[in-house]
Amino acid sequence: MTFSSVFQSTLSALGFGALGYLVFLGLLTVPFFQDQAIYLHGVTLTWFKDVSIAEQWGFLRNQVTPFTLRTPDGVTLHAWHIFPLGLYRRHEDELIKQPEGIAVDVTDRTSFKLLRDDPEALLVLYLHGAAGTLGSGWRPPSYRAMSAGAPDKIHTVAIDYRGFGASTGYPSEQGLLTDAVTLAEWAMREAGIPPSRIVIFGQSLGTAVGISLAHYYASKPTPTSFAGMVLVAPFADVELLTATYRIAGTVPILGPLSPFPRLLAFLNTFILSKWPSKDKLAAFVRECEERPGDDGKYHVTIIHAQDDYDIPWSHSDQLFWHAVNASRPDGITFDDLEEEKEQTKKTLGPAGWVAESRTARGIVREEIAKWGLHDRIMSYPIVSLAVLRTFEASGAI
């Protein structure tokens, strides 16, 4: 039985039927419903919980400082500053005394001062996936994984995008980029962390936001280079995603149309959010490779689990290819790169495998784990190590 027939029989069993499916497809051409399907921001998953009390998700008293950021277009973003455990231990008494709850002016808080005034501080900008809030699912354990490689140095700041959780506004492709830029500007200007000490982390939808963010800073007249990017369970772009994405790992929204590529392509012309990650990642790499002087360093790690039922890991093969192709003057075909990977990849037995491509400027890695599903993997040591490796490569540690 194919997935689409399973899907169709599930729909019929639900009394949905072919006609219902056509109505559903019709609805998907309406921007409002598309946004609901792509961002899933209406699904908070932390219902009836105050997302400014992080102790509910297993953090120590004031280990998380909730605060707000204001975007240039007037949106208020809810953010968490997550303190690494080793550093927390050293400042436990001061941190416990800090007032609790959301910080109106975060610069008054001890936690913020300990970040800003530490020349050795490292920072992860954390961009989460679709649906939920800062406190949902595997996100809290994954914040702890960010700092596990250097628990006395690595801070994490995560945001709920516009329209998510307690943030105001409504999500859009441009809006989420503005949110991420607001976060990065805050990190560099308010917290004073140099970009070489900042890693961009994204998971699922957050990988598209992260790539967009890195691309935005690389394409400015005066470009900014961050230490690097760690992208977990990414997708190549929305067009490829619609053919393969399964909500909650089971419902392939447009999967039944995959035998009809033209119809799928037609439907895609109605979808406003494109999130063209593979093209933006390639443009980012090209920009770094071609930048005059010696300032174009980059470090990109793509991580995916083979048992990811939401987004298949073939998306990571696509992204890796587009990045590597852009890094080489004559490019490389997908098949040639696959063959090169077969020859050069490091096999890690039950842990999976790693492929890497280097130039004088940068490194692109693809790490495929055998297990980790779509979300859980972001709390695993493979991610902690990737974050640490990225800081090391930039010379920050």
Ligand SMILES: *[C@@H]1O[C@H](CO)[C@@H](O)[C@H](O)[C@H]1NC(C)=O
């Ligand atoms: C791969 O790189 C080559 C050379 O830069 C370029 O001409 C080609 O368009 C790239 N392929 C893709 C799929 O981006």
